[in-house]
Amino acid sequence: MKNKKKSFYFDDYAESELNDNNKSNIVKVSLNKVTFLSFIFFSLILIFGIKIIYLSLSSEKSFFSNNTKKEFVKKRRDIVDRNGSVIATNVILYDVGVRPKLLKEKEKKNLLIKLGLLFPELDLNKIKNKLNKGDFFSIGKRLTPEEKDQFWLIGNKAFVFDAKPSRIYPQQSLFSHILGQTDDVNKGISGIEKFFDEDLNNKEKINLPLSLTLDSNLQYLIRKELINAETDFHNIGSGAILMDVENGKILSLVSLPDYDLNQRVSISDNIYTNKITLGVYELGSVFKTFTIAAGLENKVINSNTIFKNLENSLTCDKYTITEHDKLPKDLSAEQILIRSSNIGAVRIAQKVGIEKYKNFLNTLGLLDTINFDLEEIGTPLPFVWGKCKLATSSYGHGITTTPLQLARAYAILGNGGYKIKPSILETKIKPLEKKEQIISHKTSDAINLMLRKVVSLDEGTANFANIEGYDVGGKTGTSLKYNSKEKLNTFVSLFPASRPKYVLLVMLDEPKPAPNFLYEFPPSKKFPNGYKHKGEMRNTSGWNAVVVAGKIIEKIGPILAINNLEASTKF
Secondary structure, three states: OOOOOOOOOHHHHHHOOOOOHHHHHHHHHHHHHHHHHHHHHHHHHHHHHHHHHHHHHHHHHHHHHHHEEEOOOOOOOOEEOOOOOEEEEEEEEEEEEEOHHHOOHHHHHHHHHHHHHHOOOOOHHHHHHHHHHOOOEEEEEEEOHHHHHHHHHHOOOOEEEEEEEEEEOOOOOOOHHHHOOEOOOOOEOOHHHHHOHHHHOOHHHOOOOEEEOOOHHHHHHHHHHHHHHHHHHOOOEEEEEEEEOOOOEEEEEEEEOOOOOOOOOOOOOHHHOOOOOOOOEOOHHHHHHHHHHHHHHOOOOOOOOEEOOOOOEEEEOOEEEEOOOOOOOOEEHHHHHHOOOHHHHHHHHHHHOHHHHHHHHHHOOOOOOOOOOOOOOOOOOOOOOOHHHHHHHOOOOOOOEOHHHHHHHHHHHHOOOEOOOOEOEOOOOOOOOOOOEOOOHHHHHHHHHHHHHHHHOOOOOOHHHOOOOOOOEEEEEEEEOOOOOOEEEEEEEEEOOOOOOEEEEEEEEOOOOOOOOEEEEOOOOOOOOOEEEEOOOOOOOOHHHHHHHHHHHHHHHHHHHHHHHHHHHHO
16 A cells, blocks of 8 residues: 655544554644644734733823823713713813924924814914914814824824813703803803702712703603794794693703703803793783682682673773784683683783782792792893783783793692792602692682683684693793794693693794694594694784694603603502
8 A cells, every 4th residue: 555645734634544653643743843833923923912012002101191281170970860861971071282382393394284184174274373373272172082082193292182071961952951061170150060060079979960850751852843843933942841730840941042062152142041941021821820810819700700891902001902802792701711811811800909919929939030950040020010010911911920930830720729849950759748738729620620621622722732632721822022023922731631740831932924834633532534724824822832832742741641650650
């Protein structure tokens, strides 16, 4: 038998028929030799690689130790919503500066070329002038680690990196008017960040987030509908607040226009006024609810009290008061609210009288500055009471308040008359804490029934909000803005009206008529196929705000129903 050609490849030996000891030893020796050589080869590569990485890291460490300023900046507590979702947290951001005196003329030119390639958005002429001037200057602020690395890759000794904890907001614009801003040293300058600045810097609590009553899901849906309204009604701004009527917890607070909290804006710019908390407005016919409630509470009327021969207009000093529409001459107190009669509201206020009416509004907290969890709080304008001022205030003209205070007043009327304090800070409610009743149950029940009819009846001014399954009650309001011919539309709703759990206020700033607008109601028992209602060529009686509120309730209703179910199982 001829000998097979020997091979140093393992597979050749594995497949061979050689079985004697010599052949076996040859295979073992060969394998040991290959293994040993492989071990030596890969060991050298590993050692060499580790050396390179070490040198690289040492270089980077050295570079940053020489080029990074160490500045003490306080780290702040996270802020979370009611579901634990983070809405404000901390990251390390970088300010990048340049020391021109460390550069030679040729190095300056090279630096400009590299900056132009990596950062085409930079004004190179301006940077060139600063380089030639020779003084230290900033070239980038609040840069992410990725953005900082781009500067670092240039590898220029003139760069100075200032690393510090900075505030970021994952939800961007969603809570801008509530959370507020911090300055360059992480100190709160507006919103929650300012109001709770000391608490947010508490080192004992640094790992314990500040929990708010706000719900990111509800906030998103409500904000989205307000943005959609701008397309339909071309309003210049808007606001909305959703509050639990039993405890004053605010689940959502939106004001538009808003801004990305990660991009600094001037908080003094009027366009970014928090319309819900800081805005002070005449809010129109939504005040008629208080007028009728004052009449009920002071026992000068009941729901069925008839007011006969109501004029279509009346004059008081320089004021001429007219109806917004042609109404019957005889109306009950209930119908005055349902059909939003101005003259009827005047007659009821006259029966109540100035002092009792004023006291009633004060009881609801409408005329003084509210105690709240933000510094951005408006103060109602001084109001000089008199016969004619009583008349105009009865339907919400000439008298001012904030939407936040208006929502609270409706919540009190809706919850059985119990005093509440609106809050966005989550706190544990003491189970045995006794509530202060400031309005009678009888008045509360009567008002809830009337508000339901404002929405449910065809003659009611708010039937656009009659959303099947949610038992909505509410009142419309339209008013002229101060020293302007432009209008505000407001709708305040309570639902479910039979036993209110939530109050929702929607306000549109300068909405325009929408003659071709079609609002499709969802299928219901009354209209099984749904139907469309064409909008009228007017923006009165809160018509626009009612439509928006109806859409909001449709969207948030399922979420609120889930929350209610959870609450009922816990308590």
